[in-house]
Amino acid sequence: MKSRVKECVDFIRSITDFTPKAALILGSGLGAYTRQIENVVCTIPYKDIPGFPVSTVSGHNGRMIMGYIEDVPVVCMDGRVHHYEGYTPQEVILPIRVMRALGAEFLLITNASGGINGDFVPGTIVLVRDHISMFVPNPLLGPNDPELGVRFPDMTDVYDPHLRSLILAAAESEGIPLETGVYCQLTGPSYETPAEIHVLKVIGADMVGMSTVMEAIAAKHAGMKICCLSLITNMAAGISANPLSHEEVKLAGRQAEPVFTRLLTAAVSTIKEY
Numbered sequence: 285m286k287s288r289v290k291e292c293v294d295f296i297r298s299i300t301d302f303t304p305k306a307a308l309i310l311g312s313g314l315g316a317y318t319r320q321i322e323n324v325v326c327t328i329p330y331k332d333i334p335g336f337p338v339s340t341v342s343g344h345n346g347r348m349i350m351g352y353i354e355d356v357p358v359v360c361m362d363g364r365v366h367h368y369e370g371y372t373p374q375e376v377i378l379p380i381r382v383m384r385a386l387g388a389e390f391l392l393i394t395n396a397s398g399g400i401n402g403d404f405v406p407g408t409i410v411l412v413r414d415h416i417s418m419f420v421p422n423p424l425l426g427p428n429d430p431e432l433g434v435r436f437p438d439m440t441d442v443y444d445p446h447l448r449s450l451i452l453a454a455a456e457s458e459g460i461p462l463e464t465g466v467y468c469q470l471t472g473p474s475y476e477t478p479a480e481i482h483v484l485k486v487i488g489a490d491m492v493g494m495s496t497v498m499e500a501i502a503a504k505h506a507g508m509k510i511c512c513l514s515l516i517t518n519m520a521a522g523i524s525a526n527p528l529s530h531e532e533v534k535l536a537g538r539q540a541e542p543v544f545t546r547l548l549t550a551a552v553s554t555i556k557e558y
């Protein structure tokens with residue numbers, strides 16, 4: 285795995301010596317945020333990076349963009365890869381390790397999710413405070429490379445408390461409502477049944493999706509400071525009477541774009557005061 289990371293980093297370093305402070309991952313329907321990146325240094329299609337996984341899902345582009353958001357140097361993944369596309373957990377987290385090796389200390393994750401908490405109607409933005417990982421394989425299974433992180437990483441505060449408090453304060457001063465909650469990743473690609481959503485509610489999940497947790501575990505292992513903004517695109521199965529569709533998820537992403545954009549920029553900006 286380490287050599288795959290190195291191969292990707294060597295390729296990227298043959299294009300640019302840019303050192304990002306923060307890494308961003310844009311989830312389903314949130315790719316338009318790339319327009320906010322200023323002084324773009326380079327745009328690299330995933331398919332050009334040797335061994336890098338390529339997104340196959342509609343609504344996910346496949347390129348890495350480097351530039352600045354409010355003077356913070358960022359590397360942005362415009363589109364992510366998921367376990368359900370057939371990628372192994374190790375492949376899913378390769379981009380995280382690559383961005384870390386490029387220098388990123390912070391990871392800002394975005395995703396689309398289904399609301400389990402009855403207060404989370406479509407369009408609600410939730411700052412993830414914790415996650416439930418038990419339904420997906422742990423991406424750290426296998427031999428541990430001590431250069432990447434410790435064998436048994438602590439997961440008490442995956443989503444950095446100080447970063448979260450800065451983002452909550454920034455949202456408040458921008459007048460943007462921001463909830464907090466617990467995210468649960470399932471593998472997908474089928475959406476959940478109402479009975480499964482009932483189980484997730486009982487064990488404390490506020491929202492459900494098909495990404496993020498594996499990425500966050502790898503980033504925490506690598507010592508990054510992590511936060512995650514989740515856009516509720518639909519009520520989870522059985523919470524609302526409507527059947528779920530990917531079209532609905534993408535549409536909700538587009539509708540929330542202006543406010544989500546403002547919040548994400550404010551969140552990146554907090555890194556300067558961290």
Ligand code: HPA
Nearest residue numbers: 396397398492493494520
């Ligand atoms: N379930 C799983 N993943 C999702 C959902 C959902 O309801 N909405 C957006 N991503």
